[in-house]
Amino acid sequence: MxxxxxxxxxxxxxxxxxxxxxxxxxxxxxxxxxxxxxxxxxxxxxxxxxRVRPVTQVPDLTARILDEAPLPARTPGLVPRVLLGLVAVAQLGLALAQIFGTGPSSHGGHGGGPLSLHLFNESTAWNLALGIGFYWAAWRPRGTTGLLPVLTGFVVVLLGYSTHDLITGAAPLSRVLGHGLVLAGWLLLIVIRRAHRDPAPGAKATQDATRHLGLDDEPPVAAEPGDEPRTGRHLRPAGRHHAA
Structure with missing residues (x-):
């Protein structure tokens, strides 16, 4: 060799x-x-x-990174959610009292025939559904989106009927004030909805990062011949476009 x-x-x-x-x-x-x-x-x-080289010395940026790190995000609308949870407990208690006959308007003390009993059963079912809906919205605030339209219509009609019954004496004031739970839950739903109508997750962080890095101050890029003019507006995600 x-x-x-x-x-x-x-x-x-x-x-x-x-x-x-x-x-x-x-x-x-x-x-x-x-x-x-x-x-x-x-x-x-x-x-x-x-293959083996000395490690490059880099400055210790731990203190700077910790100083510039954003504070932990607080849970928005936490107090209204807790209050709505209490309203849900009270509303469920009212429905259970009607079901088991321990409340002032229970099956045992309700008379007036089959139709009146059926209306009472509908009222009990509605009170139970409201309690469950309030609890779900307190646990999952995004659920207010579907609950608010239904409850808004109910509150508007209920206020109209309650005003009429008070004027004509068809219902005592104590009975009308019993709807205060529904009104309180409705108001809390509005507050929670306003606190959770933020952009999609990550959108705000992306905007803040872009503003911090100064990317939104970049000069416009000249369009190539044949390209469509750029308006500078962000395009909507394809998932939000309506189907043809």
């Missing part, structure tokens, strides 16, 4: 590649060739210098 072939095999060995000749032949040549042994030592040293 000549020195050129031996050194080619040693280079492949250093790189972890397959040697062009049998490794035993390379080792036999190294044992009798001092020049190739010196070349192998220099090649191994150079390879180590290329």
């Amino acid at each position: 000549d020195c050129l072939t031996c050194r080619e095999a040693l280079s492949a060995r250093l790189d972890g590649e397959q040697e062009p000749v049998e490794p035993s032949r390379t080792d036999d040549h190294l044992a009798g060739c001092r020049s190739c042994r010196d070349w192998q030592a220099r090649a191994a040293h150079s390879a180590r210098l290329l």
